[in-house]
Amino acid sequence: RHESRRIDRQLRGRCARQGDPGMSRFFVSLEDDLMRLFGSDRISGIMEKLGIQEGEVLEHRWLNRSIETAQRRVEQQNFSIRKRTLEYDDVMNKQREIIYGFRSQIVAAEQVREHLLDVVQDVIYGRAEDLGDDEESLEAFATWVNSQFPIGFHPDHAVQKEGRRAGVDAEATARAVVERVEKAYADKCALENPQQLNSMERFIMLNAVDTQWQEYLRNMDTLRQGVGLRAYGQRDPLVEYKNEAYTLFADLMDRIKGEIAGRIFRATTSPQAYQNFLGDLQRLHGQVRTQHADLAPLAGGHAAVGGGRGGGAGGAADAGAEAAMNAALAGARTVVRDAPKVGRNDPCPCGSGKKYKKCCGKDG
Known part of the structure; x- marks a missing residue:
C-alpha cells in the first residue's frame, strides 16, 4: 500500500473515537x-x-x-516494482x-x-566431449x-574407433581414464x-561448493546492479538477467566439479600418508615421471583435513592402472546403436x- 494510505489507516486507529460511530477528517x-506529484499544479491554478x-x-x-486516484496510481506502480x-x-x-x-546430499x-x-x-x-581427432586436441586433453x-596419460592411449568411421572414440577414452583414476x-x-x-572427502566437496557459491553471489549482485542499463539498448533487462544467470550458473557448476576433481589427489589425512603414496608410485613405476611443474611443491606441502589446498599432483602411472588402460585399448570396440544414445545421468531404459x-551403464 502507498505510504499515505498506511498513514491514513494508522491515524484512524489512533484517533480519539476508538471505533465509535463517526467519520475521520484529514488535511x-x-x-x-x-499532491506534488499528482495534480498540485492544477489545483493551484484553480485556487x-x-x-x-x-x-x-x-x-x-x-x-x-x-487524492484517491493518486493513491491508487502510486500503489499500482509499487505493485509493479514488487x-x-x-x-x-x-x-x-x-x-x-x-x-x-547438492550440498545437503553431501552433508547427509x-x-x-x-x-x-x-x-x-x-x-x-565433460572434457572428453571436446576431444577431437587432431593431435593438438589429444595433446591438450592429455595435458589436462x-x-x-x-x-x-599419453595421447597414444586414446581409444581409436574401428571400421569406416576412423578417429578417437571420446566416450571409450573417457571411460578408460575414469577407470585409471578410480584405481589410482x-x-x-x-x-x-x-x-x-x-x-x-566431505571437506573437499563442501569447501568447493561454499567458496564458489560465495563468489557466484558476488557476481550475481554485480550483474543485478548493471543489467537495468540494457534497457537503453531496447532489451528487456529481466530476459537479459535470466540468460546471463543461466550461463553463470552453468559455469559455477563446472568450477565446483573441476575444483573437487582437482583436489582429490592433492589432499591427504597426513603428510606421511602422501609420502607413502608417492613412494609406492616410485616403486611401481621406477621413478615418478613429472607431467607438470606442480609436483615439487606438492611433495613439500600437503593439504590435510580442513587445511585447504596443497600443491599439484604429479603425473605418474602405476602398473595396475597401466595394465587396465592397455586392456581397455586392446578390447575397445565401436558400438553401433539402434536407438538414441542414453546419457549417463538419464533414467535407465530397463525401467529400474x-x-x-548406476544401472545398465555401470560396467560399460
Missing part, C-alpha cells in the same frame, strides 16, 4: 509528496482563479476523488534449490566417496588429465587414515528407475 497540504487565500481549507468531492523484484528473485531461488540440494551422506567419484566422472566425460590425476585413487585411499578419510550410470 492534505499541496506540498505533500502525493488562483477562485481567489482562495493560502491556508484556507478546501473541501470538495472532486478533490477527494483526485512483482518485478520477485521475478528477479525467482531466478536465484531456483539456483539456490539446486546448490542447497554417511559415505561421500560415491558422490566424489560421480563428480570426477562428470568432469572427465595429467595436471589433475597422477595416471601418466583407491590405491591412495588404502594408505590414508580410514577414520579421517571420509571427513577429508535408477540413473543409467
Whole structure:
C-alpha cells in the first residue's frame, strides 16, 4: 500500500473515537509528496482563479476523488516494482534449490566417496566431449588429465574407433581414464587414515561448493546492479538477467566439479600418508615421471583435513592402472546403436528407475 494510505489507516486507529460511530477528517497540504506529484499544479491554478487565500481549507468531492486516484496510481506502480523484484528473485531461488540440494546430499551422506567419484566422472566425460581427432586436441586433453590425476596419460592411449568411421572414440577414452583414476585413487585411499578419510572427502566437496557459491553471489549482485542499463539498448533487462544467470550458473557448476576433481589427489589425512603414496608410485613405476611443474611443491606441502589446498599432483602411472588402460585399448570396440544414445545421468531404459550410470551403464 502507498505510504499515505498506511498513514491514513494508522491515524484512524489512533484517533480519539476508538471505533465509535463517526467519520475521520484529514488535511492534505499541496506540498505533500502525493499532491506534488499528482495534480498540485492544477489545483493551484484553480485556487488562483477562485481567489482562495493560502491556508484556507478546501473541501470538495472532486478533490477527494483526485487524492484517491493518486493513491491508487502510486500503489499500482509499487505493485509493479514488487512483482518485478520477485521475478528477479525467482531466478536465484531456483539456483539456490539446486546448490542447497547438492550440498545437503553431501552433508547427509554417511559415505561421500560415491558422490566424489560421480563428480570426477562428470568432469572427465565433460572434457572428453571436446576431444577431437587432431593431435593438438589429444595433446591438450592429455595435458589436462595429467595436471589433475597422477595416471601418466599419453595421447597414444586414446581409444581409436574401428571400421569406416576412423578417429578417437571420446566416450571409450573417457571411460578408460575414469577407470585409471578410480584405481589410482583407491590405491591412495588404502594408505590414508580410514577414520579421517571420509571427513577429508566431505571437506573437499563442501569447501568447493561454499567458496564458489560465495563468489557466484558476488557476481550475481554485480550483474543485478548493471543489467537495468540494457534497457537503453531496447532489451528487456529481466530476459537479459535470466540468460546471463543461466550461463553463470552453468559455469559455477563446472568450477565446483573441476575444483573437487582437482583436489582429490592433492589432499591427504597426513603428510606421511602422501609420502607413502608417492613412494609406492616410485616403486611401481621406477621413478615418478613429472607431467607438470606442480609436483615439487606438492611433495613439500600437503593439504590435510580442513587445511585447504596443497600443491599439484604429479603425473605418474602405476602398473595396475597401466595394465587396465592397455586392456581397455586392446578390447575397445565401436558400438553401433539402434536407438538414441542414453546419457549417463538419464533414467535407465530397463525401467529400474535408477540413473543409467548406476544401472545398465555401470560396467560399460
